[in-house]
Amino acid sequence: MMVCNLRHMTTRSLAAAMVGGLLAGCGLGSTPPQGVEVCKDPASTCVLGNGMSLQTRTTPKVLVPIDLSVRDVSTSATAVRVEATMAGMSMPPVGVDLRGSGPSEWSGQLILPVCSQGRSDWQWTLITRVGSGEQRTTIQVEAAQR
Numbered sequence: 001m002m003v004c005n006l007r008h009m010t011t012r013s014l015a016a017a018m019v020g021g022l023l024a025g026c027g028l029g030s031t032p033p034q035g036v037e038v039c040k041d042p043a044s045t046c047v048l049g050n051g052m053s054l055q056t057r058t059t060p061k062v063l064v065p066i067d068l069s070v071r072d073v074s075t076s077a078t079a080v081r082v083e084a085t086m087a088g089m090s091m092p093p094v095g096v097d098l099r100g101s102g103p104s105e106w107s108g109q110l111i112l113p114v115c116s117q118g119r120s121d122w123q124w125t126l127i128t129r130v131g132s133g134e135q136r137t138t139i140q141v142e143a144a145q146r
């Protein structure tokens, strides 16, 4: 999957690769939109840009309960919720209100349904309520099919 490593390509070779269809294998669905962070291996913790970290107890898989924890959450947070969606697809809403499980740590369990298009590029949005406002952080997390 060398062509997926865009960092080492010049603009010109990148454009040529796109015209030549070389990037097709990268799959548009796996390229997150701007502002979406990618967490490749949540089972070994992803530190997010805002300083919070996300960890799942096991590698995410559809239909299998996913125990997840968000750490280094602001101590002024009064509620933390995780909602899972897929870009460009309307799917049944999936979400869980996390419970405080330690200092600055919130945990809960999420069960992802099977995607009818066979996609695995879920987007998890962490919604942290602080006072009357809320902060949203969207992370792309792959979930293996059965």
Ligand SMILES: [Cu+2]
Pocket: 086, 089, 091, 115, 116, 117, 118, 119
């Ligand atoms: Cu889907």
